[in-house]
Amino acid sequence: xxxxxxIEADGLVKAYGPTRALDGLDLQVxxxxxxxxxxxxxxxxxxxxxxxSTLLRPDRGSARVxxxxxxxxxxxxxRAIGLTGQYSALDESLTGRANLVMVGQLCxxxxxxxxxxxxxxxxxxxxxxxxxRGVKTYSGGMRRRLDLAASLVARPSILFLDEPTTGLxxxxxxxxxxxxxxxxxxxxTVLLTTQHLDEADQLAGRIAVVDRGRVIAEGTSAQLKxxxxxxxxxxxxxxxxxxxxxxxxxxxxxxxxxNVDPGQRTVEAPVTGGARRMPAIVRDxxxxxxLLDDLGIRRPSLDDVFLTLTGHAAESGTSREEAA
Amino acid sequence: xxxxxxxxTAGTAGEAPLLRAWWALKNSWVLARRSITRIVREPEQLIxxxxxxxxxxxxxxxxxxSAIRLAGGGSYHQFLISGMFGMTMAGTAPGTAVGLTTxxxxxxxxxxxxxxxxxxxxxxxxxxSDLATQVLGIAVLxxxxxxxxxxxxxxxxDALLAFGLSLLFAFAMTxxxxxxxxxxxxxxxxxxxxxxxxxxxxxxxNAFVPTQGMPGWLQAFANWNPMSAVAAACRKxxxxxxxxxxxxxxxxxxxxxxxWSAGLIAVFAPTAVYLYRRKVLR
Numbered sequence: 001x002x003x004x005x006x007i008e009a010d011g012l013v014k015a016y017g018p019t020r021a022l023d024g025l026d027l028q029v030x031x032x033x034x035x036x037x038x039x040x041x042x043x044x045x046x047x048x049x050x051x052x053s054t055l056l057r058p059d060r061g062s063a064r065v066x067x068x069x070x071x072x073x074x075x076x077x078x079r080a081i082g083l084t085g086q087y088s089a090l091d092e093s094l095t096g097r098a099n100l101v102m103v104g105q106l107c108x109x110x111x112x113x114x115x116x117x118x119x120x121x122x123x124x125x126x127x128x129x130x131x132x133r134g135v136k137t138y139s140g141g142m143r144r145r146l147d148l149a150a151s152l153v154a155r156p157s158i159l160f161l162d163e164p165t166t167g168l169x170x171x172x173x174x175x176x177x178x179x180x181x182x183x184x185x186x187x188x189t190v191l192l193t194t195q196h197l198d199e200a201d202q203l204a205g206r207i208a209v210v211d212r213g214r215v216i217a218e219g220t221s222a223q224l225k226x227x228x229x230x231x232x233x234x235x236x237x238x239x240x241x242x243x244x245x246x247x248x249x250x251x252x253x254x255x256x257x258x259n260v261d262p263g264q265r266t267v268e269a270p271v272t273g274g275a276r277r278m279p280a281i282v283r284d285x286x287x288x289x290x291l292l293d294d295l296g297i298r299r300p301s302l303d304d305v306f307l308t309l310t311g312h313a314a315e316s317g318t319s320r321e322e323a324a
Numbered sequence: 325x326x327x328x329x330x331x332x333t334a335g336t337a338g339e340a341p342l343l344r345a346w347w348a349l350k351n352s353w354v355l356a357r358r359s360i361t362r363i364v365r366e367p368e369q370l371i372x373x374x375x376x377x378x379x380x381x382x383x384x385x386x387x388x389x390s391a392i393r394l395a396g397g398g399s400y401h402q403f404l405i406s407g408m409f410g411m412t413m414a415g416t417a418p419g420t421a422v423g424l425t426t427x428x429x430x431x432x433x434x435x436x437x438x439x440x441x442x443x444x445x446x447x448x449x450x451x452x453s454d455l456a457t458q459v460l461g462i463a464v465l466x467x468x469x470x471x472x473x474x475x476x477x478x479x480x481x482d483a484l485l486a487f488g489l490s491l492l493f494a495f496a497m498t499x500x501x502x503x504x505x506x507x508x509x510x511x512x513x514x515x516x517x518x519x520x521x522x523x524x525x526x527x528x529x530n531a532f533v534p535t536q537g538m539p540g541w542l543q544a545f546a547n548w549n550p551m552s553a554v555a556a557a558c559r560k561x562x563x564x565x566x567x568x569x570x571x572x573x574x575x576x577x578x579x580x581x582x583x584w585s586a587g588l589i590a591v592f593a594p595t596a597v598y599l600y601r602r603k604v605l606r
Contacts, residue, residue, distance in 0.1 A: 053438050054437075054438065055434060055437055055438060055604070075440055078438060078439060078440040079440040081438065082438075083434065083435070083438040085431055085434050085435075087431035087434075088431055089430075089431040089432050089433075089434050089435035090431075090432060090435075091358060091362070091432055092430075093361075093362045093365050093366055094358065094361060094362065094365070098358075098361065102354060102355075102357075102358055103435070103439070105350075105354045106351055106354055106355075106436070106439050106441050106445075107439060107440070108347065134365065150435065151435075154439075
């Protein structure tokens with residue numbers, strides 16, 4: 001039985017006093033895909049993950065995970081999911097190996113199978129060398145990797161990752177990204193939350209932008225960017241005196257009026273199919289005798305998306321803390 | 325907050341109840357082993373059941389004992405060690421509360437809760453491991469007793485019965501501690517509860533002095549205190565009985581310990597599981 005959607009949330013509401021952590025949140029994640037939930041602190045990402053992983057009851061609304069209702073069939077949901085929360089969910093005084101064996105045994109693996117599975121995962125996450133050390137001696141990156149490994153012990157078909165790379169150095173982030181991609185290739189459905197726009201862009205097939213407990217936009221990275229506008233050609237001239245000539249050339253190729261910034265010596269204009277029109281633009285600039293420092297096509301970042309959709313920047317967010 | 329309609333599904337819905345119970349027990353055992361491994365790696369957690377009883381025995385034997393004269397001329401250390409059994413076994417409760425509040429405040433609890441395991445396993449695992457530490461506590465207490473001149477005067481059979489009753493009572497008290505652990509927010513609060521609630525209760529009993537000299541209302545409380553029942557049962561089985569007050573639990577202390585333990589488990593175990601499920605869904 002393969003459900004078209006591994007995760008479906010319908011009008012989720014969760015209030016903490018006057019604060020609405022979730023305010024009618026809807027979400028669908030196709031089986032076998034990666035969905036990135038993107039939003040600032042306090043947007044409701046963690047609360048959503050906690051409701052979907054049966055750790056929290058919503059005040060209103062319903063959700064199905066792996067085809068089971070998270071409230072009335074929580075046990076079945078738990079058998080299908082893995083969860084890596086924002087804070088490490090490990091026993092600090094046990095070794096890395098003992099942590100994984102314990103989770104394996106709790107998931108009903110026989111002792112021998114649990115030990116095999118632990119060894120497998122320790123290898124895969126590059127922790128074999130530290131396997132028999134106490135977790136309290138681990139670095140932040142190692143803890144995150146072990147935490148991710150622990151959520152994979154029972155081979156879940158659906159994985160929740162709550163800000164999996166927050167606070168990680170670049171190397172650990174790359175290891176985590178590779179692991180997530182490999183899981184998706186193997187058919188695991190992944191819901192990950194992130195504040196890092198590039199992370200959602202890199203990993204997720206679809207992105208749900210969340211703000212104040214609701215999904216305010218949903219689609220592929222390209223669709224979201226299209227909402228903000230298409231590609232733009234941006235150039236920097238060497239002598240300021242070439243600005244006017246450069247603007248004239250760009251205006252012939254652009255879909256809208258060019259923007260000139262004399263201070264930065266830049267001219268920028270929206271150009272659809274930028275790459276294909278680039279040779280002609282270069283030829284015309286050369287013919288006009290414009291000396292260039294820089295020339296390129298700029299695609300809108302997800303930062304731009306967030307600003308356009310919410311009217312406020314993603315990173316600064318609201319002052320509300322993510323309700324636990 | 326809708327606490328009235330908690331889901332009835334345990335960790336493993338759709339299974340035969342017996343199989344479900346079997347897995348719940350296995351899961352509890354895995355979690356109990358985890359706690360015991362923690363203790364082996366951090367033995368300082370054992371101060372409660374090792375160093376503390378030794379200090380109490382020495383203090384009471386040589387400081388207070390030097391001034392206490394028992395009616396009938398019995399030896400105070402023979403009287404005291406049985407009292408210490410009552411107090412130390414009951415002392416499991418604050419320990420369980422501290423352990424559970426520590427577990428609940430760490431991220432680890434989220435992992436347990438997202439796994440398909442019985443909701444009672446986290447609590448049962450803790451009470452089982454605390455029971456194991458109490459076995460050690462009994463050994464330490466008995467060894468200290470033997471060192472100061474206490475003897476098991478009625479033979480090994482009666483002594484084993486006394487150990488068994490003590491452990492049963494300890495297990496019952498861990499469930500009371502589990503309830504406290506679910507109601508309190510921090511390990512510090514649980515620790516404070518140990519001092520503010522548990523210690524006075526331990527002293528208003530026959531653990532350290534006979535109750536006959538206490539004011540009437542305090543005497544009534546002390547005679548019905550379950551710790552007094554454990555102490556009286558131990559005195560009967562180890563030897564060292566003093567004049568017994570004409571109150572039912574003091575006249576039938578072994579039966580009183582059994583009933584107290586059964587009653588405490590019947591009340592506190594389901595309450596603890598209910599509180600756990602309520603707490604974790606918020």
